[in-house]
Amino acid sequence: MDNLFPLLFFLLGLIFGSFFNVIGLRVPHKQSFTYNRSICPKCKQQLSWYELIPVLSYIFQQGKCHNCKMTISPLYPSVELGTGLIFALCYVKTGLDLELVTAWLFVSLLVIIFVSDIKFMLIPNRILLFFFPLFVIARIIRPLDPWWSSITGMLAGVMIIAIIIVISRGGMGAGDMKLFGLLGIVLGFEKTLLTLFLSCVIGAIIGLILLLLEVIDRKQPVPFGPYIVIAAVIAYFQGDFLLNWYFHNLF
């Protein structure tokens, strides 16, 4: 049975991933995401049940709406697949433990932010406000060592980004600042700093690649949220390893 859990949680993640796509796309527009069935954004055709199956529907339809043949963004199946993999990885990291719930909540927030920031350059307050109390409760039930690392992590995240906002005059937004505050609660002080560092490195590398490939041009504003998301996932899963390596090799 134990061997089935990763597969089971992968499938669970696929389903949640398709739900997170919907939330990430609709919350910034203040649309309801619970009652309406999804529609094709071009021809407004309501999607039939088999078009709602994560990943597989995209493959079977060869990435096109079956009605109007509009190309469906590969972002959606990628997010579904990514969520499936990360949900399974959470189990591999924590086992059947209360921390598994925290891990799932944490990556759920990150996936939703990833979608809405890529699509709209927005980190919606409603999403942050939804997860904030959940993270606080999760860290009261299963505190970090030391417990106050959640508080220093949150403060450090908010204050450092606030300073960056002032210095860079708009390089980062208030959404990034609030997001870092939330990440700090779950990650604690050291891994929050690690996330900040990694997001800058990842942002610089991917930004440079996108510039060289001429996907973006120099003046185009780029959402920073996706880099924070990737960095936070690395910090959560491999933060101890990276921090140990850093302190052993450099001090």
Ligand SMILES: [Zn+2]
């Ligand atoms: Zn269509």
